[in-house]
Amino acid sequence: MYVTAAILSVLLALVSLAAGAPKALLKGDVSAGLQSHMGLGAGLVRFVGLAEVAAAVGLIVGLFWQPLGIAAAIGFAITMVGAVGFHAKAGDYADPATRGNAMAPFPLILLSVATAVTLGLAM
Template sequence: MYVTAAILSVVLALVSLAAGVPKLLLKGDVPVKLQEHMGLSAGLVRLIGVAEVAAAGGLVVGLFWQPLGIAAAVGFALMMAGAVAFHARAGDYADPAARGNALAPVVLTVLSVAAAVTLGLAM
């Protein structure tokens, strides 16, 4: 079970880091789209970036201390559930052009829950 937890944690950490750094630095298209399309402030986008980078760190350290990994995975799942709610409120699931990007948080929520469960079972 630990191997599954490790794979899920590493994949989620890489995705979380790759998504969080541009938001933290307010660089690239994603932070601009979050501000324009979703109506988020620059400060909130940075806060989301900080949370995603922290989740990546927690998932990696959680490979050696499972309680932290479980907490990071649960926190990341809650953050992705919030992203799903924001996409739903913006109507992205009804828009074929935006649906692909909006489905990523759904998949990441499921993977985060799976990581938390497998880390818990690996203890």
């Protein structure tokens, strides 16, 4: 079970780092899109990016101390639930042009829950 937990943790950490780093640095199209399309301030975008980067770090450290990995996976899932809320508020699920990007948080929520569960079982 530990091998599965490690694979899921590393995969989720890579995704979390790839999603969070540009937001934390306020670089790239995603950061600009969150600010213009969703009306988020630069501070909130940076905060979300730092939370995603912190989740990545917590998932990697959580390979050695599982309670931290579980907390990081749950925290990332909560962040993705928030993303679903912001996408819904912006009307992205009703617009076919933006629906594809807005669907990304759903598999990440599932991956986060699977990671937390397997880390818990690996303890």
